[in-house]
Amino acid sequence: MTSPLPKPIIDLKGITKSFGTFQALKGIDATINEGEFFSLLGPSGCGKTTLLRMIAGFEMPSSGTIMIGGKNMAGVPANRRPTNMVFQSYAIFPHLTVAENVGYGLKTRKLPKAEIAREVEQALNMVDLGGLGARAAHELSGGQRQRVALARALVMKPKVVLLDEPLSALDKKLRDQMQVELRQLQQKLGITFILVTHDQEEALTMSDRIAVMFEGRIAQLATPEQLYRRPVDRRVASFIGVMNFLDARATGPINGHLALDIPALGSIALPSAQIPEGLDPGRLNSIGIRPEMLTILFDGNEHAEQVARGEVTGTAYYGDMTYYSVRLPGHAEDVTISMRNTAGRSIVPAGSTVPVGWGADSIVLFQ
């Protein structure tokens, strides 16, 4: 975080939204801080876009309040809100030039022409489109359109920039590049960005905090690291990255530790610090381990806290990484193990029996 005392800029309280009988949002509470890169992440239909459109003022909540910069936004139309949006389709005005597009909002504010021209040029330089102001909208590539949309929002100097899946229409390479650029731009300007995305990688790499949404509710609101390392439930865990789920049960507390029996791996005692608040050990039924937290022990020199045995059933080579499918005894589904292809490490062929290393601190508990 940039500042030690985060100052809230957007406050969402008890937001619900119904379209006919369909409940798109079922009670959203969240606070978004000044200068924060905040993401709404979830599968399509989870209500993330509806929530963003409500902050923008295109939809009104059925109940609940939206505060922006300390002001209640009830009844305030989109054109009077201190927010600007980058649309998924970019919504570049087809009958205007790049400069006219970017200067559109400034013209509404009745700024003098020379000032508009200066601000527009500045905004275009900011998104690396300097000198392209005279271009017609239809002469732009997909990536350029995205930059124009961004410049058009930034030139308004809004309190909050809203981005509705801005990168989904770009190809992978450009998308990766834009992720970095967007993040750098946001940090440089210090403006709050709210990003809607269904791409977990995008959310993880760019955000300060992420709200993971399912079916109209926030399932978890946390930093990318917390989300990845300590997902609150199996749904969040499987939405963010890859997670191996294994059956497990608690066999009892042993001096401040929780004793776990994991049939596929073995027994282990977890320090109580690792037990999430509100988890009832009696209802615990499974654990999760990330692919990179399991290791195949290639030779005797490598050390692991615990060792289980498994059989390699398949491999997928990714250049820098190899993903192994490994069958563990007493577990129907193969687990995925990712191994870095470091020097001297050869790929274990399918059919080999290998020692699998694991440890207590990589275990996530689910009920």
Add this chain to the structure above:
Amino acid sequence: MLTGERRQGLALISPTLLYSLLMLAAPLIMVLTFSFWTQNYLELDTTLTLDNYREAWSKPIYSTLIFRSLKISLIVTLVTVVLAFPIAYYLSFHVKQRKALWLFLITVPFWTSYLLRVFLWKVILGYNGVLNTALKGLGIIEEPLTFLLYNANAVVLTLAHAWAPFAILPIFVALEKIDRSLLEAAEDLGDGPVRRFFRITLPLAMPGVVASTLIVLIPTIGDFITPKLVGGTDGLMIANMIQIQFGKANNAPLGAALALSSMLIVASISAVIFLLGKRFGGKVQ
């Protein structure tokens, strides 16, 4: 050599092409030829001459009729397009379900013959017509109003009603094509509904408006049934005069010269409207 694709294309359009050549180009060439000849009572003098054009462009009666035709059809076009726009807008932006039903209803007037619809206006506007009877019955007037029928206003009213569906549909299509996120973007950037309409909706609907304008303007300048039936003497238009020249007056060459002259004028006006629309609608692709 023709490539396979081009040959296929030509084969596809050739029946239509042949038909248009026969039915459009051939008569046009005939009329063009006629306009340079002279009628000597019963026989045609085929010596080429510009006399017909000289007469068409110099005698005040013809220019009066042309100007009146232009004036009437411009007013008709203005009225029709201005009234059609809100209907098309409503259809496109406010009708959520049953759009097809609405479009279907708009075409209902076409279910009866155009002639019948003109007669209907005679019934409504006539001396003992629906309007006069109703106003008299309500005690608003004592004597029937006579300015309703047999004048230029009646022609405007009848034509505007008849051409409304043709004007609504192109505007509707243009409005339907506008990406709704553009309107949201304009609002997001600070525009209220009115500014947004003039900066985004109208410029992007311009191709439809231009199409509507031309679709209504071009045929109404040359209309002769409506002025004949409801126009009276001061509602007569240039097409009526052309008809007279080809018929009663037995002066086809003059009629041809008049027809070609008005065609030239209509074409120039259409070109101007097209260019203006393009300029206002801007660089829409």
